[in-house]
Amino acid sequence: MSGRDSDILLLHVCCAPCASACVERLLAEERKIRLFFSNSNLCSEAEYSRRRESVRRLASLTRTELVEDPYDHASWHAAVSASLPGYARYPEGTERCRLCFSFSLGRAAEHARQNGMSFTTSLTVSPHKNSKLIFEVGSRWSFFEAVDFKKKDGFRRSIELSKQYGFYRQDFCGCEFSQKQRDVS
Numbered sequence: 626m627s628g629r630d631s632d633i634l635l636l637h638v639c640c641a642p643c644a645s646a647c648v649e650r651l652l653a654e655e656r657k658i659r660l661f662f663s664n665s666n667l668c669s670e671a672e673y674s675r676r677r678e679s680v681r682r683l684a685s686l687t688r689t690e691l692v693e694d695p696y697d698h699a700s701w702h703a704a705v706s707a708s709l710p711g712y713a714r715y716p717e718g719t720e721r722c723r724l725c726f727s728f729s730l731g732r733a734a735e736h737a738r739q740n741g742m743s744f745t746t747s748l749t750v751s752p753h754k755n756s757k758l759i760f761e762v763g764s765r766w767s768f769f770e771a772v773d774f775k776k777k778d779g780f781r782r783s784i785e786l787s788k789q790y791g792f793y794r795q796d797f798c799g800c801e802f803s804q805k806q807r808d809v810s
């Protein structure tokens with residue numbers, strides 16, 4: 626791959642708790658990284674801002690570069706609904722999430738492509754997220770690196786680090802449907 630940033634790996638960041646363990650691991654492996662916070666799936670701008678504040682602190686603590694993708698929930702709805710009418714009724718972990726991953730990874734892929742970079746995602750840290758499905762979506766781009774951050778105790782480490790630094794830890798995935806699912810369970 627050629628381009629000015631070809632030696633940098635772009636890390637799509639879903640939230641600071643998940644990304645904390647990924648950043649620690651990648652820096653330990655001596656990778657050069659750039660964070661890409663992209664979360665148009667979130668239910669509100671307030672939730673986006675809460676998560677972004679912790680991501681900004683993570684970037685500052687680890688001295689990593691951060692790019693913030695502007696919040697655009699309307700485009701997320703349009704993209705998901707175009708492929709999946711009735712998507713609101715789907716529970717977490719189903720087809721709606723595949724389309725959601727596709728939207729967010731697509732935003733990261735576009736930044737990576739424009740800058741000649743490879744990219745990966747912090748989404749794989751969480752035990753609530755199916756890494757195989759994420760890799761399947763990511764395989765659409767030849768410059769996607771399939772890193773399973775659950776491995777090497779990634780999730781446990783993300784909890785430790787987020788407690789240590791006081792990062793905001795949300796108790797639902799992100800969209801209004803997952804929020805509703807949390808409220809009824």
Ligand code: SF4
Nearest residue numbers: 722725798799800803
């Ligand atoms: S539950 Fe999470 S992954 Fe699934 S559509 Fe909502 S925000 Fe996206």
